[in-house]
Amino acid sequence: MTPPDFDVLVVGSGPAGVAAAFPLVEAGWRVAMVDGGAQPGTDVPDGEYLDLRATDPGQARWLLGADLHALRAAEANSPKFRAATLAFAFRDFAAANRVVAQRFALVGSMAVGGLSNAWGCGVTRFAASDWGDASIDARELDAAYASVAARVGLSGAADDDLAAFFGVDDLARGAIPLDRLHAWLAGCYAGSRRAAKADGFRMGRARLAVLAQDAPGGRQGCDARGLCLWGCPRRATYSSRHDLAGLRRHAGFVHLPAHVVERLERGAAGWLARTRGPDGGGKTVAARRVVLAAGTVASTAIAMRSLAGFRAAQLLHLPMAAFALWLPRFTGAHAVPGPATAQLAFTLDGDAPQEVCGYTFSTHGLPMTEFLRHAPLSAAGAAPLLRALLPSCIVANCFLPSRLTRSRVELRDDGTLVVTGGEAEDAAEFGERVRARLAAAFAASGARMLPGSFRRGAAGADVHYAGTMPMRASPRPGECDADGELRGLEGVHLADASALPTLPAKSHTLAVMANAHRIGARLARRLATVPP
Amino acid sequence: MRSVTVTGATGYVGSHFARAARSAGWRVVAASRHASAHADASVPYDLRTPAPVLHAEATPIVHLAVLTDGSDGPELEIAAARTLLEEARKRGTYVLFVSSQVARADAPTAYGRTKHSIEEVVLAAGGIVVRPGLVYGGEAGGLYATLLRAARRAVVLPAIVPAPCVQPVHVDDLAAALLRVLESPERWFGRVLHLAEPEPQPFSAWMHELAAAFGRAPRRVPVPAALVRAGAALAAAIGARSLADRARSLLAIPPMATASDLAALGLALRSSREVFARRAVRRACVREGAALLRYVLGAAPGPALVRRYARAIEALRDAQPLPLPRWGLRIPCLLRALDQPRLRAADAEWQWRVHAAAAIAEASPQGARRFLALAGRGSRARRFAAALAALPAEALARAASLALNTRRSRG
Numbered sequence: 001m002t003p004p005d006f007d008v009l010v011v012g013s014g015p016a017g018v019a020a021a022f023p024l025v026e027a028g029w030r031v032a033m034v035d036g037g038a039q040p041g042t043d044v045p046d047g048e049y050l051d052l053r054a055t056d057p058g059q060a061r062w063l064l065g066a067d068l069h070a071l072r073a074a075e076a077n078s079p080k081f082r083a084a085t086l087a088f089a090f091r092d093f094a095a096a097n098r099v100v101a102q103r104f105a106l107v108g109s110m111a112v113g114g115l116s117n118a119w120g121c122g123v124t125r126f127a128a129s130d131w132g133d134a135s136i137d138a139r140e141l142d143a144a145y146a147s148v149a150a151r152v153g154l155s156g157a158a159d160d161d162l163a164a165f166f167g168v169d170d171l172a173r174g175a176i177p178l179d180r181l182h183a184w185l186a187g188c189y190a191g192s193r194r195a196a197k198a199d200g201f202r203m204g205r206a207r208l209a210v211l212a213q214d215a216p217g218g219r220q221g222c223d224a225r226g227l228c229l230w231g232c233p234r235r236a237t238y239s240s241r242h243d244l245a246g247l248r249r250h251a252g253f254v255h256l257p258a259h260v261v262e263r264l265e266r267g268a269a270g271w272l273a274r275t276r277g278p279d280g281g282g283k284t285v286a287a288r289r290v291v292l293a294a295g296t297v298a299s300t301a302i303a304m305r306s307l308a309g310f311r312a313a314q315l316l317h318l319p320m321a322a323f324a325l326w327l328p329r330f331t332g333a334h335a336v337p338g339p340a341t342a343q344l345a346f347t348l349d350g351d352a353p354q355e356v357c358g359y360t361f362s363t364h365g366l367p368m369t370e371f372l373r374h375a376p377l378s379a380a381g382a383a384p385l386l387r388a389l390l391p392s393c394i395v396a397n398c399f400l401p402s403r404l405t406r407s408r409v410e411l412r413d414d415g416t417l418v419v420t421g422g423e424a425e426d427a428a429e430f431g432e433r434v435r436a437r438l439a440a441a442f443a444a445s446g447a448r449m450l451p452g453s454f455r456r457g458a459a460g461a462d463v464h465y466a467g468t469m470p471m472r473a474s475p476r477p478g479e480c481d482a483d484g485e486l487r488g489l490e491g492v493h494l495a496d497a498s499a500l501p502t503l504p505a506k507s508h509t510l511a512v513m514a515n516a517h518r519i520g521a522r523l524a525r526r527l528a529t530v531p532p
Numbered sequence: 533m534r535s536v537t538v539t540g541a542t543g544y545v546g547s548h549f550a551r552a553a554r555s556a557g558w559r560v561v562a563a564s565r566h567a568s569a570h571a572d573a574s575v576p577y578d579l580r581t582p583a584p585v586l587h588a589e590a591t592p593i594v595h596l597a598v599l600t601d602g603s604d605g606p607e608l609e610i611a612a613a614r615t616l617l618e619e620a621r622k623r624g625t626y627v628l629f630v631s632s633q634v635a636r637a638d639a640p641t642a643y644g645r646t647k648h649s650i651e652e653v654v655l656a657a658g659g660i661v662v663r664p665g666l667v668y669g670g671e672a673g674g675l676y677a678t679l680l681r682a683a684r685r686a687v688v689l690p691a692i693v694p695a696p697c698v699q700p701v702h703v704d705d706l707a708a709a710l711l712r713v714l715e716s717p718e719r720w721f722g723r724v725l726h727l728a729e730p731e732p733q734p735f736s737a738w739m740h741e742l743a744a745a746f747g748r749a750p751r752r753v754p755v756p757a758a759l760v761r762a763g764a765a766l767a768a769a770i771g772a773r774s775l776a777d778r779a780r781s782l783l784a785i786p787p788m789a790t791a792s793d794l795a796a797l798g799l800a801l802r803s804s805r806e807v808f809a810r811r812a813v814r815r816a817c818v819r820e821g822a823a824l825l826r827y828v829l830g831a832a833p834g835p836a837l838v839r840r841y842a843r844a845i846e847a848l849r850d851a852q853p854l855p856l857p858r859w860g861l862r863i864p865c866l867l868r869a870l871d872q873p874r875l876r877a878a879d880a881e882w883q884w885r886v887h888a889a890a891a892i893a894e895a896s897p898q899g900a901r902r903f904l905a906l907a908g909r910g911s912r913a914r915r916f917a918a919a920l921a922a923l924p925a926e927a928l929a930r931a932a933s934l935a936l937n938t939r940r941s942r943g
Contacts, residue, residue, distance in 0.1 A: 378876075
C-alpha cells in the first residue's frame with residue numbers, strides 16, 4: 001500500500017483555506033492546496049484617487065478596463081463587479097464549478113486568495129449563540145481568533161457602542177481616522193445616543209481587517225488614498241493571497257494553482273481528489289484527509305457530488321440593502337481624499353437585539369457614474385447636481401437577518417449544482433420597516449436618507465453564503481460535527497462558511513477564519529494520534 | 533533576409549505594399565523620386581530619366597511607378613520598363629509589373645495602350661504582369677483618392693447609362709497578392725494575373741456605397757455615357773489629361789475573369805460592399821459617440837473618448853448604431869429630452885448607451901472635471917449655482933419629453 005502524497009489536501013486558498021492550512025503546516029504536516037489559480041490582470045494605479053482622477057490620462061485602463069470590463073458588467077449588482085482590477089476575482093466561477101443560479105446573483109471566485117481579493121474587510125467575533133448547539137471549545141476558538149487576527153491585522157478598536165457587538169477590540173489596533181463627514185456624523189450621534197439606543201439604534205467605528213500601521217512582511221498601513229474599491233496597492237486590506245508566501249516557507253506545503261476539484265473518491269488510505277487542471281489536464285491528489293474551503297457554493301458542490309444521497313440543502317445568506325445619506329451642511333463642498341473602506345458601523349434591534357448591521361462609506365472613491373445611473377434626472381441634469389451633492393453624502397449598506405431568505409442548493413443528476421434564490425413573504429415589509437427606522441435614526445444624527453435611495457439588493461448580491469452543511473451536536477448525513485467533519489464523508493472537513501450553524505447579520509469572515517484555524521489545529525493533533 | 537525593390541514606393545499602392553512587405557519580413561528598397569517612410573533603404577529613381585536602379589543586390593523588382601500627368605508620351609514609360617528589365621536580367625532576377633484592368637492593345641485611352649505596351653515588353657522578357665481591378669481602401673491615393681473626393685463632395689452622383697462595371701480590389705488585398713506572387717514567382721513567369729473581385733458591379737452603385745461609407749447620400753442623376761465622353765474630352769482640352777483619360781477608361785473596362793487566379797494564389801478578397809458597410813457603421817458609431825459624449829460632458833469630448841465609445845459599441849453592442857433623431861445628433865444637448873427617466877426606462881438599449889457614454893466620459897481627466905468636485909476647481913457657491921442652473925433646463929427637457937411621449941403613444 002503506497003502512502004498518500006499528502007497528509008491533508010486543502011481545497012481553496014481563500015481566508016478559510018489559508019487559516020486551516022497554517023496550523024497544519026506549522027505542525028509539520030504535508031499539505032497540498034489547490035485553487036482556481038486566477039491572478040490579477042490589471043494593476044491598481046499608484047497614487048491618491050482624486051489626484052489620479054484629475055491627472056491620469058490613462059485612467060480608463062483601471063476605471064473601465066482595457067477590455068471595457070466596467071461596461072460588460074454594467075448590469076452587475078455592485079461597483080466591485082465593475083472594477084477592472086478585480087475582474088480576475090469573480091471570473092469563470094460558475095462555469096468552472098458547474099453551478100447554475102436561478103433568481104440568485106451568484107458570486108464566487110477562481111482567484112488565488114478567493115473573494116478576499118475583493119471583500120469589504122468587516123470583522124466580527126461570533127457570539128457563543130451564533131455557533132448553535134455545535135460543541136465548540138471556547139478557549140480553542142479564542143486562541144484561533146488571536147492567531148488569525150495577528151496575521152490579518154485588525155483596526156478600528158474604540159470605546160463605543162459597538163465594541164461588544166464586534167467583540168474584537170482585544171485583537172485590534174485603533175482606527176484609521178474618519179473623514180470629516182463621518183467625524184461630524186459620529187459627533188452628532190454621540191450627542192443623541194441615549195435616545196438612539198432607546199430606539200434600538202447603535203453606531204460606532206467599523207472594525208476592519210485593514211492595517212492602520214505598516215506591518216512586518218511588506219504590508220503597509222492605510223494612507224487613505226481612496227483606491228479601496230480597486231484593491232489596495234499597499235496591501236493594507238487583508239487578502240489571503242498574500243498569505244501564501246508564509247505558507248510556502250514550510251517545506252511540507254505545496255500550492256497547486258489552476259486545479260479545480262470536481263469530486264472526492266475514497267483511496268486506499270484516505271481520499272483521492274481528481275482535478276481539472278489547465279488545458280484540460282488533471283491530477284489525482286491523494287491525501288489522508290481533505291479540508292474543503294472552496295467557498296460555500298463550491299464546497300457544497302464537491303460534497304454533494306461525493307456523498308451519495310446528499311442532494312439538497314438550505315443556503316443561508318444575508319439579504320442586503322443600500323442607501324445614501326445627505327449631510328446638508330456639507331452641500332457644495334469639494335471632494336476630499338479619504339479612505340473608501342467602511343468608516344462607521346451601525347446596528348438596529350429587530351425581533352432580536354442587533355439583528356440588522358450595516359456600514360457607512362464615503363462617496364469618494366466610487367465613480368460618479370455609479371450614482372448617475374440611479375438619479376431620477378437626465379444624465380446632463382444629474383451631473384452638476386451630483387457634483388455639488390455627492391461630497392456631502394455618504395453611502396451605507398446594511399445586512400438583514402438570514403431568516404428572511406429561502407434560498408436552496410440542489411444537485412442535478414448530471415452533477416450540476418443549482419442555486420435557487422428565495423425570500424420569506426415578509427422580507428419586503430421587513431425591509432420597509434428597516435428603511436423607515438434607519439431614516440429616523442440617521443435624521444436624529446443630522447443625516448437625511450435621500451428619498452428613493454434605499455434599495456434592497458437581489459438575492460445573493462450580499463455574497464454572504466453559508467450553512468449548507470452546518471456543524472451540529474449530533475450531525476445527520478450532510479451535516480458536520482464540531483471538527484467540521486462531514487457525516488457520511490469521514491475524513492472530509494468543512495472549513496468555510498458552509499459549516500456555519502447560523503448566519504447572524506454580521507461580517508462573518510473573521511469568525512470563519514477562526515473556525516478554520518481551530519479545525520486545522522484539531523486536525524493537526526488528530527493526525528498525530530493515527531499513524532499514516 | 534529576403535529583399536525586394538519597389539519603384540513608385542511612395543505612391544498609393546507602393547506605400548501600402550511596402551508596409552505589408554516589411555511586416556511580412558521582407559527588406560524593402562524603395563526606388564522613387566522621394567524617400568519612402570516605409571522602406572528599409574531608398575535609391576533615387578525617376579521614370580523620366582530612367583537611369584538604372586543602382587544597387588548591388590539581386591532583388592526582384594516590383595514596378596509600380598507610373599507617369600501621372602499624362603503629358604509625356606508612352607515612349608518614356610516603355611523605355612523605363614526596358615531599362616528595369618535589362619537590369620533584372622543582368623542580376624539574374626525578374627520584374628513584376630503592376631498593370632491595369634484597362635490594358636489593351638486597342639484601348640480607347642493612351643493610359644490603357646501604354647500599359648499594354650509595357651506588359652508586352654515585360655512578358656517577352658519572362659517577367660510577371662499583374663492586372664488589378666479598381667484599387668480602393670487604406671490611405672487614399674491614386675484614382676481612389678479622386679473618386680473618394682468626388683464621393684465625399686458630390687451632392688449628386690452621375691449614374692451612367694449604360695452602366696459601366698468595375699471590379700474592385702482592396703489595396704491591402706492587392707499588396708497581399710503581390711507578396712504571394714513574390715513567394716513563388718516561378719509559377720507566374722511570363723504570365724498575366726488578374727486580381728479583383730470576380731463579380732463586376734455597376735460603377736455608380738459602387739460610388740454610392742463609397743459615399744455612404746463616409747456618411748454621404750448623394751442623389752443619383754442618370755447621365756448618358758456619351759455625355760461623360762464629351763466631358764472627358766473637355767477635361768482633356770483644359771489640361772486634366774490623366775484624369776480625363778482615366779474617366780474614359782472607366783467607361784470601357786472589359787470584364788476580367790479573376791476567380792482562377794485568386795484560387796491559384798489561395799487568396800479570398802474582402803468585398804468592397806462589406807468594407808464600405810463596416811466603415812459606414814463605424815462612422816455612425818463615432819457620430820453617436822460624439823453626440824452622446826458631448827451631451828453627458830456638456831463640452832466637446834476628446835477624440836480618444838469618441839474612439840473608445842465606438843469601440844465599445846462594436847465590441848459589446850454588435851456594432852449596431854442607435855437610430856437617434858437627427859436633431860439629437862446635431863445639437864446633443866437636446867438629447868436631454870430623450871434622457872428623461874421615463875423614456876430612458878422604457879428603452880433598455882438607450883439606457884445602456886447613456887450609461888456607457890457617461891462611464892467612458894468619466895474615465896478621463898476631462899470627465900473628472902465634469903463629474904467630481906475637485907478642490908481648486910470652482911468655489912462652493914459656483915457648484916451651487918451650477919446645480920441650480922441645471923434645474924430649469926431639466927424642467928424644460930421634462931416638458932419636452934412629455935410631449936415626445938404623448939406623440940409616441942399617439943403614433
